Amino acid sequence: MTQFKLGHAAENEWQKAADQVIQQIGACEECNLAFLYVTDAFSNELSKLLRYLKEQTGIAHWVGSIGNGICCTNTEYYDQPAIVVLACQFPQEQFRIFDMAQEEQQAPPPANPNDFSLRPAVVHGDPRNGHLPETIQELPEQLGNGYLIGGLTSSENHYFQVADDLTEGSLSGVIFEDIPMVTGLSQGCTPITGPRKLTACDHHMAITIDDRPALEVFKEDIGEVLARDIDRAAGYIFAAFPVQGSDTGDYLVRNVIGFDPDNNLLAIGEHMSPDTPIMFCRRDGKSAIEDMQRMLADVKKRLKGAEPKGGLYISCLGRGRHLFGENSEEMKMISEVFGDIPLVGFYANGEIAGQRLYGYTGVLTLFL
Incomplete structure (x- = not known):
């Protein structure tokens, strides 16, 4: 027993x-x-x-x-x-x-x-x-x-x-x-938008998403209020990588670790590969x-x-x-x-x- x-x-x-x-x-x-x-x-x-x-x-x-x-x-x-x-x-x-x-x-x-x-x-x-x-x-x-x-x-x-x-x-x-x-x-997170495609990257740096500057896409997805003061997004907005082949909408969540406004780049706490799906999600008590x-x-x-x-x-x-x-x-x-x-x-x-x-x-x- x-x-x-x-x-x-x-x-x-x-x-x-x-x-x-x-x-x-x-x-x-x-x-x-x-x-x-x-x-x-x-x-x-x-x-x-x-x-x-x-x-x-x-x-x-x-x-x-x-x-x-x-x-x-x-x-x-x-x-x-x-x-x-x-x-x-x-x-x-x-x-x-x-x-x-x-x-x-x-x-x-x-x-x-x-x-x-x-x-x-x-x-x-x-x-x-x-x-x-x-x-x-x-x-x-x-x-x-x-x-x-x-x-x-x-x-x-x-x-x-x-x-x-x-x-x-x-x-x-x-x-x-x-x-x-x-x-x-x-x-514990809620996707903000549907999946996009990471079209160019270098290790932890996202260069383009959907063939557009990565930081520009990020700002567009998180909305005008957060985009005006992008530091507020830290600890609240995360990158998510959908698990291919999953029938449950599963995804891996990783930190957004930095921004390069001069070059429109976005740093993410993941060793990334091009041509992979990516989306952004919010994490707060209500979502959790x-x-x-x-x-x-x-x-x-x-x-x-x-x-x-x-x-x-x-x-x-x-x-x-x-x-x-x-x-x-x-x-x-x-x-x-x-x-x-x-x-x-x-x-x-x-x-x-x-x-x-x-x-x-x-x-x-x-x-x-």
Whole structure:
């Protein structure tokens, strides 16, 4: 019988926080996997904390990450020492911990072409590794019918992930096989116009869009008010790159990082290629709430009446209190739709869904 138990605490001393978590989880003899997220303040103690949790709970397998912010059912923790843990029970043969920073685990076993089992993986990555986008794109194919869910560690100091032991430098997590789950992705943005074509660019610099000066097109799309004071657009208007072949209108959101008015150029936080679709979108609290509600309704519909037993939620550092409000409003939105199910997660430096690394998104996973 699959089960999920939640424990969370905010304390200045790591052992006090751990003891509270252990008490909340209670007896968990059947639990064999736990998700652990801790705030930056406990990064130096994470090795001791992990060892203590293993000893006291008897749970053998752990995965997780450090986060500038972490979250759980109805609660978001920022700017304080805190821990969240989701203790789980899964069939032992249906999950496997992996760590691509270890030489012997550089790649998962090759997929059997005649095996059509779904292999989702919850993954955590080191944002300092420039090869992660390629790894994220390739891993689902290596798994065979794989799908990634996760995020990049966010931290002011260390960039540790947990994959049974502490690790860093690459991608790690847990691969599941035929575990029933439903996932959803919330972008938190609203497109201003339909897609255009990036007709000329140089690395991060957009030169022309639809064969017109890129900055001129940008000003036209964002409207006269913002165009008169273009610095106001920073942090509010973003570039979006539609995912070709997607039947859900999916797109990757990237920062607009600079302007060159003299040459009508636009700098974007993405290594761009010509002849790709591009559009601009706005990001604010209203857009974020509307898209979160859309995602939650879609996930609920796809559950087809099934009741989720537990879940994970990985959101962007720029979301949470910055978009939804200070009172853990983002997490409370999930409970309003699915009830107070045991759920944990963290605020990431980039979110992972499918084969792509996103920004400004929220990735929800519900276990059935």
